[in-house]
Amino acid sequence: xxxxxxLEEYLRGGSALSRQYRRESAPQPMHALDRxxxxxxxxxxxxxxxxxxxxxxxxxxxxxxxxxxxxxxPQTVKRIDESPRLxxxxxxxxxxxxxxxxxxxxxRTPSAWLADIAAxxxxxxxxxxxxxxxxFRAAYPNRASGDQAIQP
Amino acid sequence: MxxxxxxxxxxxRYRDGDSDAFLxxxxxxxxxxxxxxxxxxRNAGAAADIFQEVWSRLIATRLRYEARAKFATYLFHIAHNxxxxxxxxxxxxxxxxxxxxxxxxxxxxxxxxxDVIAEFAEQQSALLAALGALPxxxxxxxxxxxxxxxxxxxxxxxxxxxxxxxxxxxRYAIRKLKKSLIAAHAEDAEPRRxxxxxxxxxNASA
Numbered sequence: 001x002x003x004x005x006x007l008e009e010y011l012r013g014g015s016a017l018s019r020q021y022r023r024e025s026a027p028q029p030m031h032a033l034d035r036x037x038x039x040x041x042x043x044x045x046x047x048x049x050x051x052x053x054x055x056x057x058x059x060x061x062x063x064x065x066x067x068x069x070x071x072x073x074p075q076t077v078k079r080i081d082e083s084p085r086l087x088x089x090x091x092x093x094x095x096x097x098x099x100x101x102x103x104x105x106x107x108r109t110p111s112a113w114l115a116d117i118a119a120x121x122x123x124x125x126x127x128x129x130x131x132x133x134x135x136f137r138a139a140y141p142n143r144a145s146g147d148q149a150i151q152p
Numbered sequence: 153m154x155x156x157x158x159x160x161x162x163x164x165r166y167r168d169g170d171s172d173a174f175l176x177x178x179x180x181x182x183x184x185x186x187x188x189x190x191x192x193x194r195n196a197g198a199a200a201d202i203f204q205e206v207w208s209r210l211i212a213t214r215l216r217y218e219a220r221a222k223f224a225t226y227l228f229h230i231a232h233n234x235x236x237x238x239x240x241x242x243x244x245x246x247x248x249x250x251x252x253x254x255x256x257x258x259x260x261x262x263x264x265x266x267d268v269i270a271e272f273a274e275q276q277s278a279l280l281a282a283l284g285a286l287p288x289x290x291x292x293x294x295x296x297x298x299x300x301x302x303x304x305x306x307x308x309x310x311x312x313x314x315x316x317x318x319x320x321x322x323r324y325a326i327r328k329l330k331k332s333l334i335a336a337h338a339e340d341a342e343p344r345r346x347x348x349x350x351x352x353x354x355n356a357s358a
Contacts, residue, residue, distance in 0.1 A: 020279055027186065028182070028186060029182055033200050037178065037182075038175070040207065042171070
C-alpha cells in the first residue's frame with residue numbers, strides 16, 4: 001500500500017523531487033529546428049484556407065459533368081441525327097448527268113432522260129449512252145425517242 | 153463554461169489568421185515540449201523529428217481548433233500521439249531487423265545508433281537516468297506534470313486513460329524516482345566516507 005500523502009505532497013508543488021528536476025539542464029530546440037517550424041507556419045499561412053474546399057467542389061462538379069455527358073451525351077446526339085435535314089445541292093449543267101438510283105423512272109421524266117442520253121452522245125461517251133438507252137427502252141418500251149442521234 | 157486560458161485565445165487568433173499569435177504560442181511552449189519529447193524518447197534526433205511533426209500537425213489542423221480545454225492539453229495530446237507513433241514505428245523496425253537474416257545489416261536511423269544512445273546516457277544526471285529507467289507511461293506522467301503543470305485529470309485526458317490509472321502512474325513514478333535518488337546519494341556518500349576513513353588512518357599513523 002502506498003503512503004497516502006506521497007502523491008498529494010508532490011502535487012502540492014515545491015517537492016524536493018520537483019526542485020531537483022528544475023535544477024537539471026533545460027535543453028532547448030536548436031535554432032535550425034525553430035526556423036523549420038516557423039517556415040512551415042509561414043507557408044501554411046500563405047495558403048488560403050478556402051482553396052482546398054473550393055478545389056474539392058470544382059473537382060466534384062467536373063466529375064459530375066463528365067458522368068452526365070457520358071450517360072446522356074450519346075442520346076442527345078442521336079436525337080439530333082434523327083431530325084430531318086434540308087440539303088442544298090447545286091446542279092452542274094456543264095457535266096453529263098450521273099445516275100444514282102436503281103429506279104431511274106423515279107428520278108427523271110422521260111424527256112429529261114432522253115436529254116441526258118443526248119448529252120452523253122455529244123460527249124462521245126457512247127458506251128454509257130448505249131447502256132442508258134437500253135435502260136430507257138426497258139423502262140419505256142413504247143415511247144418514241146424522237147431524235148435519231150440518241151439511238152445507238 | 154470554463155474560461156479560456158491565454159494560450160487558447162492565442163490559438164483561436166492563429167486559427168482566424170493571425171500569424172503573430174503562432175509566434176507567441178511557439179515561444180511559450182517550444183522548450184517544455186522539446187524537453188518532454190527528448191526525455192520521453194531519449195534521443196535528440198528522434199525528439200527533433202517528432203517536435204517538428206507536432207507543430208506541423210498543429211498548423212495543419214488549426215482550422216478545426218476549438219477551445220474546449222487548456223491549450224497545453226491540446227498541444228501535448230498531439231505530442232503524445234506523435235510519440236506513440238514513433239514508438240510503434242521503432243518497435244516495428246526492431247522486429248523487422250530481428251527477423252531479417254543476419255547477413256543483411258538493417259539500415260538504422262541515426263537516433264538508434266548505439267554510440268548516439270550511449271553519448272546521450274553519459275550526459276544524464278542521476279535523476280534523468282532514473283527517469284529514463286522508468287516505464288514509458290510512468291515517465292510520461294511525470295514529464296507532463298513537471299513540464300506543463302497539468303493536473304492529473306488533464307494528464308489522463310492527454311494519455312487517453314482513466315483518472316485512477318493516471319494517478320497510479322504518477323504515484324509509481326514519484327516513488328521510484330525518490331528511491332533512485334536516495335540510492336544515488338548513498339553511493340555518492342560511500343566513497344567520501346571511505347576517503348575520510350583512509351585520511352584519518354594516514355593521519356594517525358603519521
